[in-house]
Amino acid sequence: MTSTPIKLKIPAQDLAAPTRFSANVADVSNWLQSLPDASLAGELSSALAELNSCAISPQVRYDILEVLRPQVENANAQLARHYLNQSPLVSTDVLGHAEQADQLCTLLGTAYTIVGVEVCTQGGAGKTAKLACEAIHRALMCCGRAVLQTMQLYRPLHMDGWMNLHQLYALAQQQKIAELPVPDPLDAGPTITAAYLQAILLGCCQPNRSRQSDLAVLYKALGDWSQHVALHPTPSDGSLFVVDIDSDQPPLYRHLVPEETTGRRLYLDTAQLLLDLRELHERALRTGATFESGSRLPVNILEQVVAALSTKRSRTFKRMLSRKTLAISPGMKNCHYYVASGLIFEQVLYGAIFEASRLIKEERFTPPLPNTDIWHEANPHEDFIHSTMNQAQEWVQLDEASRARLFRDEIDDGLADGVSHYPVYQVPLADVSPGGYCLDLDPAFPGVLRTGELVCLQEDNNSAWQIAVIRWLHMPSESRLLAGLELLSPRARAFGACIHDKSGKKTPPMRALLLPEIKIIGQAATLVTPRAGFREG
Structure with a gap:
């Protein structure tokens, strides 16, 4: 690995000094205090772009970035309010907020990359090596956040996004600093390797099958869990995924990469992590996995991670292209209403x-x-x-x-606006299979779809309402959303369910659906309830 050139792109430093502030921490702090909140993101983007083109010593640049970084995080948090927790098919204005957040992460990551590359080029040890380690770690953290933000929108990562991650790790390996502990790792892994694996593992965990809020909690957890994953130049029994650090590709299933493919490969050994996660799953079976920050990862997401890291996914049914439309009504409330015949x-x-x-x-x-x-x-x-x-x-x-x-x-x-409380949408299909449907949606779709959400669907006006679940979302372009529906049952019955606590008290009734037994596939009768404290017994 040491003889292969590093492929990191950094802008030329052809400016003598920044124009918004002098190149010192005190002046940068004063400039930040003068910024109004309304223009914070735009001003920071412009300042970082200019700073990346200025000739400044690595230590001074790093010190300035450490002052700017908290404000970049604040700006990103403000921007996230505009594009998270709503339909992935966002408007042009909302998409602009998401792109601005991605730009901030990219510019800040580039700034830290400049520090790391310059220090490594100059050589040295001691404090110099420490600066290179911290700068590369910060750059990986920024790249990882860009990966998270992109996956929360179910979009493909921008060009060179994966390449930058791989090459930053390769640079750290080349300098033999990848395993050094970072004094203040923030919300990334405690070493360069752990920070790199945090983003790589997120790409392995089927993020298009998770909700945006669950992805944020999962990403934080992966910062700790990544320490239990090993990278090897040769495959082992626990190597399900492989990364090509000379490519601009995410981690791939090992069996999908031909042996004759050129490039430097690293195989992910997740055997130890899977043992730890299965033990955690047993402890958290009823309450979920709770972390020191107070965040809680639902058990179903923990199960999804274990399944994703232990077995390769393959299609069970053959898909067939379709140009038909499907009537759908998402949400437990709507499903309950239509299953109950209105x-x-x-x-x-x-x-x-x-x-x-x-x-x-x-x-x-x-x-x-x-x-x-x-x-x-x-x-x-x-x-x-x-x-x-x-x-x-x-x-x-x-x-x-x-x-x-x-x-x-x-x-x-009786409704003031005459709009039904239980909307039904006619949506086009991309393909169908015996196990479900793939919806092909455009920005005109008025509803909001979330992974894991219950959906009732009808192929024609005379057929019964079937029950399905949204398994995954994917946006191949800004104006197209694909949604994968998995059929759960061809019919259901509507009921109300209460939670009985230990004292004998019970909650008010909540909607519940009873899916009948399907003997031909060995599916037992199933009670579907809201995400509440129900348990079997």
Whole structure:
């Protein structure tokens, strides 16, 4: 590895000095204090781009960057509010915020790379080697954050993104500083190797199958877990993935890389990490994995990581191109409604003659409670209107379809804007297989899709509503989103479920779906509930 040239691109330092501030820490601090929050990201981008073209000694440049870095992190946090926790098919304005965040990470990473390259070129030991180690570690941290931000948007990494990661690690290996501990590693791994593997492992963990918030927690965890992964020039029994550090490619399954391929390969040995994760999984089976920062990684994400690092994924069914459209309605609330033949949740619990007029009035003027069920504060004994009429006078005979339509029309007519609470979208298909569908969406799609979200779907107006889950999202371009749906069941039944605590108290009912047993594939009957504290027993 020592004889191969390093392929890192850095701008020419053809400016004598920066124009926004003098090249010293005190003046940079004063300049930062004068910046308004509204223009922080733009000013930092311009300042970093200019600084990267200035001829400054490595130590002075590093000291300036350490002052700028916290403000870059603040600016990135502000920008993230505009593009996270919404549909990946964002508007042009929102996409601009994401691109600006990526640019900030790239510029800061380039600045630290300049320090590392210049120090390594000049040679030396002691403090000089320490500066090179810290600068390369910071550069890898910036590159890793760019990887995280890109994967949170389900997009491919920009050109040279993986190449920069690989080559920074190769430079550290060449200088024999990859395993030196970094005094202040921040939220990256404690060594250059660990920081490099933190980003590499994220690419191995099927990030397009995770939610944005879960990816952020997972990335922090990988900073610690990466210390239990080894890189070897030759494969071993625990080597499922391989990286070519001379390429601009993410980690790949080892069996997909031909043996005759040129380039320097490093094989990831995750055997020890898998042992640790399986032990952690047993401890966290009911509560999830909790970290010192207070962040919690759901058990299902932990299971996904173990599966991704231990077995190679391959398609079970053959995909066939399709130009048909599919009716979908995402979310547990919508699935419950359509599976129940158009009955609202209260009607499922207390019968189709449940009085809905009060519910309509409350929904018209009262904002919905965040992250709670509509039934959370309802009182069925007060909401159900008891009449003095005898039962024969009170009952009206209606067939099921008419009754469902009557209540649906009553609720929809009561909405101020006339928009249904349970939207259905007609979406085009990219391909189909016996196990599911691939949706092909464009920016005109009005809904929001998230990985792991329940979806009910219908192939035509006369067919039953099927239950599926969004397994993965991928954006091959800015105007196209592919969503993979895995079929769970051809039908379901709608119920309400309560959590019983140890004292005997129970929560208000929450929506639940019962998926029937499918004997032909050995699938037992399954109860689908919200992400709450349910457990078997």
